[in-house]
Amino acid sequence: MAAIPLTVIPLEPDLSAALDALPPRPGVGQILGPGEKNLVIGRAANLRRWAAGHLGQGRPAAKGRRPRTDLRPIAKAVRWAATTSAFHQRLVYERLMAEYVKPEARRDLKPTAYIHLDTDERFPRLSVRGPDAPPSHLFGPFRDRRAAARAIDALHKLFPLRPCDFTFEPAADLALGLGCVYAQVRTCAAPCLVRTSEEDYRALAVQAEAFLSRPERRAAEIASWVPPWVAAITGARGLVVEKARDSIELYPVREGAVMEEASVRVAEGGLPEAVEGLRWPAPDPPRDDRRWLSAWLHAPKRTGVYLVVGEADDARALAQKIARVTDVVT
Numbered sequence: 001m002a003a004i005p006l007t008v009i010p011l012e013p014d015l016s017a018a019l020d021a022l023p024p025r026p027g028v029g030q031i032l033g034p035g036e037k038n039l040v041i042g043r044a045a046n047l048r049r050w051a052a053g054h055l056g057q058g059r060p061a062a063k064g065r066r067p068r069t070d071l072r073p074i075a076k077a078v079r080w081a082a083t084t085s086a087f088h089q090r091l092v093y094e095r096l097m098a099e100y101v102k103p104e105a106r107r108d109l110k111p112t113a114y115i116h117l118d119t120d121e122r123f124p125r126l127s128v129r130g131p132d133a134p135p136s137h138l139f140g141p142f143r144d145r146r147a148a149a150r151a152i153d154a155l156h157k158l159f160p161l162r163p164c165d166f167t168f169e170p171a172a173d174l175a176l177g178l179g180c181v182y183a184q185v186r187t188c189a190a191p192c193l194v195r196t197s198e199e200d201y202r203a204l205a206v207q208a209e210a211f212l213s214r215p216e217r218r219a220a221e222i223a224s225w226v227p228p229w230v231a232a233i234t235g236a237r238g239l240v241v242e243k244a245r246d247s248i249e250l251y252p253v254r255e256g257a258v259m260e261e262a263s264v265r266v267a268e269g270g271l272p273e274a275v276e277g278l279r280w281p282a283p284d285p286p287r288d289d290r291r292w293l294s295a296w297l298h299a300p301k302r303t304g305v306y307l308v309v310g311e312a313d314d315a316r317a318l319a320q321k322i323a324r325v326t327d328v329v330t
Contacts, residue, residue, distance in 0.1 A: 006030070006081045006096070011055070015072070019057060022048040023082055028092045030079040031055070031071055038100050039071055043093050051078050076311075084265070085249055087242040087296070087304040091260060094292045103291040112294040113148040114140035114233065115155075122198065123191050124205035125162050126152045130289060135233040135255065139212040141294040142230070154225045157221055159208040160189045161201075170194045215308045229297055231308045237280045239318075242304035243326045250278065250322070253306075256290035257283040275319040280309075 006028070011018045027047045031039045031054055044050030052058045056070035083089040103109050116129045118137040126150045129138060142148040168176055177183050191201040207326060211218065213232045229238070238253035248271060251263040260280075262281060266274035273318035291323055297306055305325045309318060 002091070004081050004083075005266055006079045006092075008032075009078045009080070011077055011264065015055065015057070015157040018078065019048055019052050022051055022078065022080060024048045025075070026089060027080055027082040028089060028096060029077050029095060032077045032079055033071075033074045034076060039075060041093070041096055041100070043089050047080050051080075077191045081271045084247075085242040085244040085304070086302075087240055087251065088244075088249060090292070090296055091251070091258060094139070094289065095260075103258075103288075106291075108297065109291045109295055110144055110164045112141040112143070112290055113145040114138040115143065115148055115152060115212065115230075117205065117212065119202060119205045119209050123162060123168075123201060125165065126155060126208070127165070138233040140230055140233065141256075141290060143294070143296070151230075153209075154222075155208060156187060158211070159204055160187055161205060161208060162188050162191065164194075168192045170198070186245070202310075214310070229306045229308060235297065235311070237311070239278070239307045239309050240304050241307060241322050241325060248274075248322070249328055250274065250277055252280045253289075253293070254280045254283060256293065257287045258289045259283055271323060272316065272319045275322065276315045278315075 008017050009021050024038050024046050026045050027043075028041070029044050029047050029050050030041045031051065033039045040054060042050060049058065053068050054071050055075060056072050058068065061067040081092050083092055097106070099119045104111075104229070112131045114129045114133065116127045116133065116137055117139065118124055130145070140148065142151060155161075164184055166176060166179065168174060172194050173246075174192050177190055180188070180190070180192070182188035183190040183193060183195075187203060189196045189201055191198060196204075212226070212230060214229055215228045218226060231238075233255060236253075236255050240251040240253060240258070242249040242251070244265070247267055249263065249265050252259045259281065261284075262279050262309075264274050264278070296302060296304075306323060307318075307325070
């Protein structure tokens with residue numbers, strides 16, 4: 001089940017007939033001007049009512065509120081697609097918006113943040129990175145840099161990795177370490193002062209990496225500072241699960257790209273077979289949905305569920321997990 005194509009309805013010569021041709025269903029709408037210039041794009045609970053409101057045919061504005069701009073003098077056509085669920089609507093909307101505005105130029109999409117941890121470094125440390133950082137050794141997404149920094153503060157209580165970014169050669173009398181408040185209060189393993197060996201310190205970093213990589217191993221109470229969707233970006237596989245009116249929609253996600261071409265819609269009784277057939281191929285064409293996907297994940301009224309899927313995860317166990325989050329009996 002791929003994102004459906006959009007249909008174009010000319011507004012001339014009969015505006016009323018054009019509006020009647022629009023379904024009174026949820027979907028994504030676009031009003032086009034001369035030369036197919038974009039005038040407005042929106043997610044509508046009712047496509048017919050949405051278009052009518054922008055074309056001077058809607059209900060009068062409430063007293064004291066500014067009326068919606070009437071686009072009839074310049075509007076030439078309505079482009080639309082009906083959608084089957086809240087996530088499907090968001091997906092179609094984002095694909096259409098991407099044709100006109102780059103994600104980083106949109107004010108409604110805040111820059112995401114990630115935790116960086118490279119266990120191949122001599123003395124690994126946790127740090128905050130932005131959305132443009134190379135995906136290698138990144139874990140996330142977090143709502144913003146502040147949320148990622150709070151998570152690092154909490155992680156330091158579990159894994160006393162060094163918070164500093166200094167380069168040093170370990171020595172028990174190293175002035176850098178003796179003057180460090182973190183070493184003094186023992187909240188850092190202090191490899192600079194040889195309080196732990198390089199091997200043991202790297203093992204500590206490996207434990208932190210495993211903690212960030214495997215959400216299913218984290219306790220539920222930790223979700224307040226490390227959300228359940230936080231995992232390694234490189235090679236990451238996920239699944240958006242959205243329950244529609246008469247089916248369940250499954251959208252594979254690979255390394256921050258939603259692959260609607262590999263998505264499926266399945267009746268509740270066919271869930272095990274559908275999960276068995278799920279695939280996570282490389283996105284074609286390549287795309288990066290991390291900004292808007294993070295906005296969807298952090299939305300307070302989100303209806304769908306995001307599941308992190310490991311390479312070795314069993315299809316039957318995944319089907320059971322989907323059934324639990326959608327209250328479906330398989």
